[in-house]
Amino acid sequence: MDYALIIEKFVLVVILFLISLGIAAYSTYFERKLAAWIQDRVGPDRAGPFGILQPIADGVKMFLKEDFTPKNSDKWLFIIGPGIAMFTALITSAIIPWGPDITLFGRTISLQVTDFNVGVLYMFGVVSIGVYGIMIGGWASNNKYSLFGAIRASSQMISYELAMGISLITIVMMSGSLSLTDIVHKQHGMDWNIWYQPLAFLVFFICSLAETNRAPFDLPECESELIGGYHTEYSSMKLGLFLFSEYVAMFISSALMAILFFGGYNFPGMDAFSGNLLALLCVVVFFAKIFFFIFVIMWIRWTIPRFRFDQLMHLGWKTLIPIAIINMLITGVVIAFNEGWF
Amino acid sequence: MESLSNRKKVVSDKPMTFVERLYLPAIIRGMMVTLKHMLKRRKTIKYPEEQRVFAPVYRGMHVLKRDEEGRENCTACGLCAVACPAEAITMIAEERKKGEEHLYREEKYAETYEINMLRCIFCGLCEEACPKEAIFLTDRIVPTEYERGEFIYGKDMLVEKVDQRIDITKRQGTGKRGKI
Numbered sequence: 469m470d471y472a473l474i475i476e477k478f479v480l481v482v483i484l485f486l487i488s489l490g491i492a493a494y495s496t497y498f499e500r501k502l503a504a505w506i507q508d509r510v511g512p513d514r515a516g517p518f519g520i521l522q523p524i525a526d527g528v529k530m531f532l533k534e535d536f537t538p539k540n541s542d543k544w545l546f547i548i549g550p551g552i553a554m555f556t557a558l559i560t561s562a563i564i565p566w567g568p569d570i571t572l573f574g575r576t577i578s579l580q581v582t583d584f585n586v587g588v589l590y591m592f593g594v595v596s597i598g599v600y601g602i603m604i605g606g607w608a609s610n611n612k613y614s615l616f617g618a619i620r621a622s623s624q625m626i627s628y629e630l631a632m633g634i635s636l637i638t639i640v641m642m643s644g645s646l647s648l649t650d651i652v653h654k655q656h657g658m659d660w661n662i663w664y665q666p667l668a669f670l671v672f673f674i675c676s677l678a679e680t681n682r683a684p685f686d687l688p689e690c691e692s693e694l695i696g697g698y699h700t701e702y703s704s705m706k707l708g709l710f711l712f713s714e715y716v717a718m719f720i721s722s723a724l725m726a727i728l729f730f731g732g733y734n735f736p737g738m739d740a741f742s743g744n745l746l747a748l749l750c751v752v753v754f755f756a757k758i759f760f761f762i763f764v765i766m767w768i769r770w771t772i773p774r775f776r777f778d779q780l781m782h783l784g785w786k787t788l789i790p791i792a793i794i795n796m797l798i799t800g801v802v803i804a805f806n807e808g809w810f
Numbered sequence: 811m812e813s814l815s816n817r818k819k820v821v822s823d824k825p826m827t828f829v830e831r832l833y834l835p836a837i838i839r840g841m842m843v844t845l846k847h848m849l850k851r852r853k854t855i856k857y858p859e860e861q862r863v864f865a866p867v868y869r870g871m872h873v874l875k876r877d878e879e880g881r882e883n884c885t886a887c888g889l890c891a892v893a894c895p896a897e898a899i900t901m902i903a904e905e906r907k908k909g910e911e912h913l914y915r916e917e918k919y920a921e922t923y924e925i926n927m928l929r930c931i932f933c934g935l936c937e938e939a940c941p942k943e944a945i946f947l948t949d950r951i952v953p954t955e956y957e958r959g960e961f962i963y964g965k966d967m968l969v970e971k972v973d974q975r976i977d978i979t980k981r982q983g984t985g986k987r988g989k990i
Contacts, residue, residue, distance in 0.1 A: 508852065
């Protein structure tokens with residue numbers, strides 16, 4: 469038994485856990501700041517310099533609030549709902565390659581918890597379970613608004629997962645592998661997938677907005693119609709977990725977009741470096757890409773109004789899926805042509 | 811006819827063109843608008859640290875003035891209460907006793923003088939009505955309180971302290987009172 473491997477993976481998992489939560493916490497802060505800037509306001513600036521301690525204040529507030537359970541709710545499901553949402557948001561980070569291998573204490577350490585050979589499938593499986601958190605939470609609340617929110621969330625996720633999956637198949641076809649590590653290795657330097665698959669990226673981007681329930685697809689929790697949507701009845705840290713899992717999911721989906729279409733940790737001129745320095749630069753570049761996508765997602769949220777539900781379904785089934793299928797067919801024909809099948 | 815703002819737009823319900831139905835150009839244009847706002851300078855004044863300059867004729871919290879010898883100017887004539895459109899002022903008059911000449915300028919004075927700051931509309935008519943130059947509005951702001959009762963200001967809040975005179979020269983030169 470290789471104990472060093474266990475320790476190494478354990479440390480990596482703990483670091484990833486902390487990074488995911490830390491980034492999620494500061495996404496809330498940054499989201500409020502960005503919203504304020506877009507609306508010509510200042511935003512939170514009271515807790516610490518520039519309000520930098522605001523997430524901590526929010527977290528303390530969340531813990532100190534009364535944890536209320538509605539009388540007619542299903543107690544166990546009510547607790548499990550936010551747990552599933554948070555759990556699924558966190559475990560996706562296991563398959564993400566954060567950088568090339570590093571050498572520490574004479575060991576080659578991979579900056580990836582596990583190099584799954586069916587990483588893309590795993591990711592899809594986890595994302596599909598993610599809807600259960602919302603669905604169970606909304607159902608267990610025994611409140612009509614929660615139920616509406618939950619139903620909206622599940623129908624929306626099922627619709628958009630199709631287009632998302634089909635747009636991903638093109639990437640899998642080009643890379644010839646379901647492993648995220650292989651997909652990243654294929655995009656060495658500036659040879660990113662976005663240059664070959666802009667349409668697939670567009671479909672994937674829109675779908676991942678819908679999957680993470682971000683505006684303009686935040687119908688499951690739209691305040692004007694459904695009070696709070698699926699988390700209407702939730703309070704205290706259970707509500708915090710729901711909100712947090714949304715931000716963790718946003719972080720993970722930004723990472724996936726960077727990996728699948730923008731070369732992951734690859735950057736032009738990376739051959740000039742080697743060893744741990746290269747690994748460090750790669751991680752920095754990767755996080756820069758992730759933060760850029762988080763920024764764009766937030767920017768979109770504060771620009772575009774929410775869809776109506778029939779518009780959402782129309783876009784999902786009648787626009788994105790045909791586009792994704794046509795894109796997939798064209799990609800298949802081009803690959804077959806290059807392989808010399810004709 | 812040209813509209814006043816020059817920004818009139820003709821609305822029609824003709825079907826959208828293909829480019830319009832893509833929505834993407836419109837979305838990008840919208841995002842550029844928000845980006846422009848993101849980079850704009852904020853106009854927010856962060857209040858407790860940073861205060862905006864008041865106009866010289868600002869009408870804030872009232873003061874009941876004393877004369878040069880430190881005697882209260884107010885003679886409790888009630889003209890301010892009559893002039894008050896919000897009926898915020900109430901007072902009870904009292905006759906000046908022997909030995910109180912150093913406290914009150916006139917033979918009659920206000921034993922209690924109350925202004926309900928929740929009723930007051932800070933119009934300044936009390937100041938205009940006052941024949942004794944006793945009440946003035948100042949550039950001080952009425953602070954917030956937790957209870958309604960705390961907004962009824964008595965003489966302890968309104969009469970200026972003998973050793974802390976309040977400058978009202980800016981208000982004296984305004985309105986119907988004119989230049990002194």
